[in-house]
Amino acid sequence: MEDINVPFVEVHYVSIQKLGDIPVIKGDFHSLPNTVQKWVAQMVQLCTPRGVYICDGSEEEADMVTHKLLERGTLTKLEKYENNYICWTDPRDVARVESKTFIVTDEKYASVPHSREGAKCVLGIWMSPDEMKKELDDRLPGCMAGRMLYVIPFSMGPIGSPLSKIGVQVTDSNYVLLSMRIMTRVSSEIWSHLKHDEEFVKCLHSMGCPRPHAQKVVNNWPCNPEKTIIVHFPDIRKVISYGSGYGGNSLLGKKCFALRIAGRIAYDEGWFAEHMLIMSITNPKGEEKFIAASFPSACGKTNLAMLMPAMPGYSIKCVGDDIAWMRFDKETGELRAINPEAGFFGVAPGTNMKTNPNAMLTCMKNSIFTNVGETADGGFFWEGLEDETPPGTEILSWTGERYKLGEDKTKKSSHPNARFCCPARQCPIIHSKWEDPAGVPISAIIFGGRRPEGVPLVIEAFDWKHGVFLASQLKSETTAAAEHTGKQVMHDPFAMRPFVGYNFGRYIQHWLDFEKDPKNKLPKIFHVNWFRLDENNKFLWPGFGDNIRVLDWIIRRTNGEDIADLSPVGLLPKKGSINLDGLSVDWDKLLSIPKDYWLSDIEETYKWLDDQMGDDLPQEIREQIEKQKQRLVEAK
Numbered sequence: 084m085e086d087i088n089v090p091f092v093e094v095h096y097v098s099i100q101k102l103g104d105i106p107v108i109k110g111d112f113h114s115l116p117n118t119v120q121k122w123v124a125q126m127v128q129l130c131t132p133r134g135v136y137i138c139d140g141s142e143e144e145a146d147m148v149t150h151k152l153l154e155r156g157t158l159t160k161l162e163k164y165e166n167n168y169i170c171w172t173d174p175r176d177v178a179r180v181e182s183k184t185f186i187v188t189d190e191k192y193a194s195v196p197h198s199r200e201g202a203k204c205v206l207g208i209w210m211s212p213d214e215m216k217k218e219l220d221d222r223l224p225g226c227m228a229g230r231m232l233y234v235i236p237f238s239m240g241p242i243g244s245p246l247s248k249i250g251v252q253v254t255d256s257n258y259v260l261l262s263m264r265i266m267t268r269v270s271s272e273i274w275s276h277l278k279h280d281e282e283f284v285k286c287l288h289s290m291g292c293p294r295p296h297a298q299k300v301v302n303n304w305p306c307n308p309e310k311t312i313i314v315h316f317p318d319i320r321k322v323i324s325y326g327s328g329y330g331g332n333s334l335l336g337k338k339c340f341a342l343r344i345a346g347r348i349a350y351d352e353g354w355f356a357e358h359m360l361i362m363s364i365t366n367p368k369g370e371e372k373f374i375a376a377s378f379p380s381a382c383g384k385t386n387l388a389m390l391m392p393a394m395p396g397y398s399i400k401c402v403g404d405d406i407a408w409m410r411f412d413k414e415t416g417e418l419r420a421i422n423p424e425a426g427f428f429g430v431a432p433g434t435n436m437k438t439n440p441n442a443m444l445t446c447m448k449n450s451i452f453t454n455v456g457e458t459a460d461g462g463f464f465w466e467g468l469e470d471e472t473p474p475g476t477e478i479l480s481w482t483g484e485r486y487k488l489g490e491d492k493t494k495k496s497s498h499p500n501a502r503f504c505c506p507a508r509q510c511p512i513i514h515s516k517w518e519d520p521a522g523v524p525i526s527a528i529i530f531g532g533r534r535p536e537g538v539p540l541v542i543e544a545f546d547w548k549h550g551v552f553l554a555s556q557l558k559s560e561t562t563a564a565a566e567h568t569g570k571q572v573m574h575d576p577f578a579m580r581p582f583v584g585y586n587f588g589r590y591i592q593h594w595l596d597f598e599k600d601p602k603n604k605l606p607k608i609f610h611v612n613w614f615r616l617d618e619n620n621k622f623l624w625p626g627f628g629d630n631i632r633v634l635d636w637i638i639r640r641t642n643g644e645d646i647a648d649l650s651p652v653g654l655l656p657k658k659g660s661i662n663l664d665g666l667s668v669d670w671d672k673l674l675s676i677p678k679d680y681w682l683s684d685i686e687e688t689y690k691w692l693d694d695q696m697g698d699d700l701p702q703e704i705r706e707q708i709e710k711q712k713q714r715l716v717e718a719k
């Protein structure tokens with residue numbers, strides 16, 4: 084497919100380098116790799132910024148940009164800590180917008196599956212290149228007028244690792260630049276790696292607010308919610324994001340590149356790009372195992388990745404909290420995983436010294452907090468920190484309201500999707516191998532979701548195919564991480580519904596196909612649910628640090644311990660095989676498999692999968708469904 088919207092321009096320079104009439108304020112444009120020069124020049128001509136700033140990742144650069152944002156009032160320093168800042172967005176720009184996220188390919192079914200007639204496909208939105216060209220022509224020309232265009236070279240994964248990939252993001256948001264410096268590896272070293280290997284992912288981001296402003300800017304947070312659009316071109320490894328400055332919409336290394344574009348590259352090349360945390364568990368005997376776990380957004384990845392084990396003698400180390408790139412080693416057959424990110428962009432509300440002390444300690448310096456509250460003494464505050472903050476403390480909420488803690492319970496300090504953005508290297512339990520270019524070996528893969536009803540604490544898949552089916556039927560209650568409203572249990576296969584960059588049927592087939600190579604040592608697959616409720620809507624399972632009890636059972640299963648019983652839906656822990664010392668939980672309620680619930684659930688799931696994917700739904704999944712139905716019908 085032809086690259087659109089990018090007429091080629093000649094680069095002229097006098098004493099100061101210029102691209103057309105536009106000056107290069109910092110950096111040596113002509114020292115960039117040729118392919119980058121060409122693309123950046125095209126972007127400059129298209130977006131017409133007032134200047135071009137080529138980033139080098141240095142501390143001076145961060146100081147300069149931070150200073151600018153403080154002056155403008157976009158950031159406020161949190162005086163209580165070292166180098167921590169708070170920021171409030173325009174209240175219309177607070178989460179990912181799945182309805183405005185597109186995949187563009189020449190052929191529709193390269194991007195989305197053949198849904199059945201009458202079914203609305205929710206596994207990605209496709210648009211044709213011609214139609215998208217119109218949308219972009221309406222937005223991009225002149226979109227950076229009066230603003231600086233920052234050129235950000237970044238690596239997903241350790242710089243120079245054979246598993247890593249390079250991107251270049253141009254953006255007119257210096258908030259995005261600061262956040263990209265935390266979430267990815269930004270460095271001028273990247274350019275030298277590109278000279279030999281010219282492939283890089285092209286990421287264009289604009290807030291869509293050229294100067295002079297056509298609209299009022301709220302909270303010094305320029306954005307353009309009416310016209311927001313996030314577009315992926317997997318064939319040409321390109322992302323264009325317009326109108327939003329928030330998280331997954333604007334930090335293009337994250338969901339856009341590391342999942343949607345990388346997922347497509349992984350499909351082509353035979354590896355995985357997944358919405359998964361990576362962690363290690365060391366048992367009291369000193370044996371260490373690594374696992375990867377996939378839960379939908381705001382369903383507990385960051386918390387699990389850093390958990391403080393409630394069982395003595397265990398230790399946890401974190402490799403990553405959101406994205407895993409994994410491949411089977413050609414020699415050993417092990418599944419090896421890297422975390423392509425360099426920081427955590429974590430859900431703030433609910434995080435505290437009890438639920439996640441390691442996350443709290445990670446964000447005590449060099450961090451940015453978005454849409455949280457601020458205490459009168461220059462600290463951060465959000466729902467969940469009540470017990471750690473003196474009653475009566477004056478809070479300034481993210482909407483600018485002042486109140487005293489404890490006086491009015493209806494006041495909320497933070498948006499439910501408020502986030503901290505902090506460097507992973509500051510995490511007290513970051514694994515010494517978290518940047519190992521060879522990755523870490525994965526022994527188990529866990530899927531899970533928020534399932535208030537019917538779904539037991541843990542299920543082990545019978546085998547790889549059954550595990551892929553378990554992941555395909557994943558569902559979860561909606562959260563504030565995207566624009567969905569109300570609490571509804573939604574399908575979210577593999578926790579990847581919003582993040583797959585190609586036909587979902589092919590994605591599932593890709594998973595199934597790894598079984599075909601006998602050299603691949605396939606990890607066991609599990610499904611967990613920390614969120615089952617009792618009849619009073621209370622969680623049946625304490626969660627957080629107590630989740631180690633389930634991880635311990637999972638690890639023992641990977642060692643082949645005989646601690647599982649057969650059930651129609653998978654292997655369940657034998658009674659007494661999960662250590663529950665010191666807990667009072669209702670085992671039978673927590674582990675029950677209500678037959679009627681599961682029978683109607685599988686009918687509903689089958690219809691949904693078939694509606695969504697039609698003939699693209701792999702035959703092996705249909706067979707798994709039939710077998711599971713049969714087991715359920717025959718069960719007592």
Ligand code: GTP
Nearest residue numbers: 380381382383384385386430432433564613626627
């Ligand atoms: P994204 O960053 O959006 O991908 O989210 P995430 O999957 O990393 O979720 P995170 O760990 O930030 O948790 C989101 C919410 O779930 C927080 O409000 C947590 O308090 C809550 N949570 C996490 N783990 C548990 C658990 O084990 N039990 C219960 N009840 N809640 C949990």
Ligand code: SPV
Nearest residue numbers: 179330331337338380564
């Ligand atoms: C998610 O929604 O899964 C996140 C946050 O990790 S965002 O970066 O906004 O995608």
Ligand code: MN
Nearest residue numbers: 358380381405
């Ligand atoms: Mn996530």
